[in-house]
Amino acid sequence: MPLTFARVAPILMLIGSNIFMTFAWYGHLKVHNRPLWLIICVSWGIAFFEYCLAVPANRIGEQAYSPAELKTMQEVITLSVFAVFSVTYLGERLTLNHALGFGFIAIGALFVFKGPF
Numbered sequence: 856m857p858l859t860f861a862r863v864a865p866i867l868m869l870i871g872s873n874i875f876m877t878f879a880w881y882g883h884l885k886v887h888n889r890p891l892w893l894i895i896c897v898s899w900g901i902a903f904f905e906y907c908l909a910v911p912a913n914r915i916g917e918q919a920y921s922p923a924e925l926k927t928m929q930e931v932i933t934l935s936v937f938a939v940f941s942v943t944y945l946g947e948r949l950t951l952n953h954a955l956g957f958g959f960i961a962i963g964a965l966f967v968f969k970g971p972f
Contacts (some may be wrong), residue, residue, distance in 0.1 A: 865916030869929050872908035875901055875934040881937075885944060892926040934960060 879901035882895045909929075916925045934957055941947040966972075 859919065861915055861918035862920075865920065865925065866914040866932075868908045868912035868915070868926065869932050870936065872905045872912060872931050873929070874940075875905035875908065876933070879905060881945070883942065884960045887934065903970050923967055927964045931964050 864881070883889075883898060886894065913922075913925055915924040916928075920928070938949060938953070938957070942949060
């Protein structure tokens, strides 16, 4: 299977989209001295850029992937981006339970893409 624009672009765009999404949803957890309404408005502003990448990623990706594959890809990317964000930005620790849970999700993704059924 050749690396075409329709196969590669959605992956890169979903990574970018998920970086914006993660900051929109969780970046404010380090900001405690602002009113909630302002946090919501800023989060919506950040989420706009998430949509600007996610929607075309799925449109382009539909040429090479099924909707189930696109959704699975998005979930795995979301968890990967969040794991890095959680450690680097929020200062959280990843535990064995996190690694095992992610491993099970990755196995599920493998079934979606290359399952025996």
